[in-house]
Amino acid sequence: MNAVLLVSSFLLLFSLPAEAKKLKVVTTLSDLASLAQTIGGDRVDAESIAKGYQDPHFVEPKPSFVLKLHDADVLIVAGLELEIGYLPPLLDQSRNERIRPTGAGYLDASTGCEILEKPTTAVTRAMGDVHPFGNPHYWLDPRNGRVVARAIAAKLSALDPAGADLFQKNLAGFEARLAEAEKRWQQKLAGYAGTKVVTYHASWPNFAKYFKLDVVGYLEPKPGIPPTPQHKLEIINLMREQKVPLILMEVYFDRKDPDFVASKTGAEVVMMPPSVGGEPAAKDYISLFDFDVDRIVAALQRKK
C-alpha cells in the first residue's frame, strides 16, 4: 500500500465515526430535552437532569450529572435562576468550558420568551422567594415553546451546520403539529374562559394567560414557601368568597394541604404535571398540554 492510500484509508477510518457522532445535549428540564430531541432528530442525544415529576427548583445534585455535563456539547437551561440551587456547582465540577454561559454550547431558553411577574423593584430573596427575576415556568405557554424550539434549531445549526437542513425540517414539522394542537386545546377550553383557579406553586401564570384562566391565589404564601396555617385560612376564605372551583397542584407536592383546603371549600384538586414525564402520558411537549387540558376540562365538567 502506498503512502497516499494509507493516509486516505486512515482518514476514512477516523472520519466515519466522527460523522456519526451525535451532539450530546443536556438540559435542566425534561421539556427542553423533548424539544431538543424533536428538533435534533437522530443527530442529537438529548437528556434532562430534572425528571418531569421533580420540583425543578430543587433537584438533588448527583455525581452522574457532573459526568453528563463533562461530555455535553450543548447545555440548555430555563434561566431566570430556576437552576440556581443546584446547577452552578455541577457546572464548576464538570470542567467543560463549552457549556458555560460564555461558551458556544450554552443556551438560555428564556431569551425571547414572554416572561411574566418580572419584578419592578430591586431584586431581593425576601422570605425565600424563588422567582426573583420573573416567573421561570414560562414554557407552559405554547407560544413560548415555539420561541424555544426556534432558538434550539438555531443553536444546533450553529454547532452542526451539516444538520441545519434537517433541524429546519424538524422545526417546521413541530410548528405545524403545535399549531394543530393549539386549535384542539382552544376548542376544548372555549367554554371556560375566566374560570377562577388557585394553584399550589406559581407554576401556571403563562399557562393561565394563554388559556384564559384566572389565578386568584396560591397555596404557597410566597414561591418556595410551604403553606402556613394562617395562609391556608386566608385562601379558604378567598375561595369561598370567589367560588373558586379548582386547585391546580403540581404532581411533586404533598396532597395534604390542597385536600384540606378543598374539603373546606368544595373545590376539586387537579393534579397537573408541569413538565414532560410528570405523568407517563405526558411523553413530549405537545402531549403534556393535551394531558393538562384534558384534566382541567374533566374536572370542570364534573363541577357543572
Ligand SMILES: [Zn+2]
Ligand atoms: Zn417556581
